[in-house]
């Protein structure tokens with residue numbers, strides 16, 4: 001699904017990613033943990049093609065194609081999805097209109113029939129039910145005036161609508177209260193399939209105990225310094241990151 | 250020949266066409282208005298320089314059907330559920346009579362002739378008091394226009410749709426909306442100039458909103474290569490409400506000016522404006538809101554989307570007089586620049602001579618938000634479509650403030666078409 005090789009990237013001339021190697025196969029869930037500022041969001045932004053970030057070295061193959069040469073919209077249409085750490089507000093654009101445009105772009109790219117008004121609403125209401133999405137959020141403008149938690153819910157809802165092959169969730173669990181965390185985790189659970197891959201970025205084990213990753217990676221100063229099973233996450237929760245860094249030669 | 254001589258020659262020629270059949274009330278004001286025009290107009294200003302002795306006072310392109318295919322969105326379509334009036338070169342050519350009505354829509358000349366006593370209290374009342382060079386020019390050359398007259402307590406339910414097409418090279422129409430006590434009316438004017446390049450359309454609309462009346466007026470302008478000047482002057486009595494909205498899609502040089510006189514206590518006005526200056530067009534909105542009655546409210550929102558090398562101007566002024574306690578006045582001007590060559594000049598202004606007021610004003614000029622654009626792209630929406638989405642959203646915020654359903658839907662439809670035709 002995704003193969004990252006020796007990826008280096010910088011912003012404003014400062015190198016942030018310093019040789020990332022990562023392979024994610026269909027159906028797998030990977031988690032990335034790491035201290036603040038280690039480059040987790042940078043990795044996400046580079047993968048979705050944010051123009052401010054310059055890739056200086058390395059390759060990324062997504063679904064057998066060279067990801068880095070594709071414009072952001074093409075990456076999304078091919079099935080790459082990022083739930084942003086801080087999603088922007090778009091006043092005046094209703095969530096439903098926004099998603100209709102996005103969903104139809106993806107369908108069109110895959111040579112499938114676009115959804116007309118009625119069909120789209122039916123499809124959307126199905127997803128609303130599946131995720132217990134409050135309808136009033138969908139009638140509002142994209143993220144406008146949404147609370148932190150509502151923004152995260154809305155990101156997951158967008159993921160459900162777009163049915164991506166690889167979903168990257170950047171701190172989907174930050175700023176959520178206990179119930180909302182369970183809610184969002186449940187939703188992620190429902191969106192897990194045998195073929196869909198996920199990359200979950202988090203600081204907390206709680207989310208991971210719901211989504212049960214196959215692998216946990218630790219990112220530090222722009223490199224993956226350790227990869228392990230789910231138990232690595234608990235060790236980090238107990239002991240922090242220093243002990244891992246100290247182990248490095 | 251100097252510019253003044255050109256105007257004088259045109260005026261002399263107009264005497265035959267304009268004066269002969271016009272009512273004395275109109276003719277008596279012409280000569281002095283012309284002189285005041287010469288005194289006040291700055292002839293270095295581009296907007297007065299388009300005139301020539303050859304400028305047509307007669308219809309240049311008389312055929313309503315003869316609208317080029319690329320302008321076919323302008324073509325008249327009857328709309329159900331609204332009273333539709335077609336006005337051509339200042340004269341009413343059709344008025345749909347499919348239902349009973351208790352208020353009048355007539356030509357200006359006819360109104361003056363039939364209701365001399367009413368007309369003399371209103372005609373040129375505001376233009377004389379608050380004259381500008383453009384309204385003086387209008388008074389000098391005025392040939393006709395339309396009048397909507399609502400006698401006391403008449404509440405209209407169907408919106409009035411006026412399809413106003415102008416084909417002459419130099420047009421000076423004077424419209425009046427007279428809303429007596431306890432009346433209400435919703436008006437939507439589609440204002441189209443299908444005339445030769447550099448034609449001048451210089452329209453005046455006087456609005457008289459008596460106590461507890463409610464007047465909503467939306468004007469949708471397409472001037473194409475013509476110069477389009479609209480002067481709205483409005484006097485409001487106690488507890489009257491007005492809502493004026495002006496949307497301009499095209500025009501070589503366009504000036505929409507509003508002069509709102511909130512004289513009565515607790516009167517309210519809302520001014521909305523939108524325009525889309527592109528390709529060498531300059532579109533201005535000038536507003537003056539004078540709060541002289543206590544407890545009055547004014548709310549202004551002007552939003553422009555500028556592209557290519559389009560130029561936009563906003564000059565807004567709120568004045569709160571010494572007797573206007575408890576005034577609430579807001580004024581905003583937001584502008585979206587879709588190109589680096591577009592220019593916006595904005596000058597919101599507030600003068601307050603009273604302590605007991607709540608006022609705010611502000612302006613923004615910006616490009617589409619790059620974070621929002623990227624967010625769209627990351628969801629599969631190409632940059633071009635994302636820009637369109639944001640542009641539409643920008644203008645939708647303004648449409649939400651239009652209370653008349655017909656006017657807001659019609660406006661939304663036209664805006665949609667404009668957005669479709671534009672290459673981002």
Ligand SMILES: Nc1ncnc2c1ncn2[C@@H]1O[C@H](COP(=O)(O)OP(=O)(O)OP(=O)(O)O)[C@@H](O)[C@H]1O
Pocket residue numbers: 011012014016034035036037038039040041042043085
């Ligand atoms: N636009 C920018 N300009 C300069 N430096 C930047 C910019 N964006 C990110 N950085 C820097 O890049 C580094 C990595 O940031 P990044 O957001 O990827 O960290 P993170 O691992 O996601 O942290 P967190 O856990 O706090 O979300 C930080 O030192 C940050 O200050």
Ligand SMILES: [Mg+2]
Pocket residue numbers: 040041042085170171
């Ligand atoms: Mg981050």
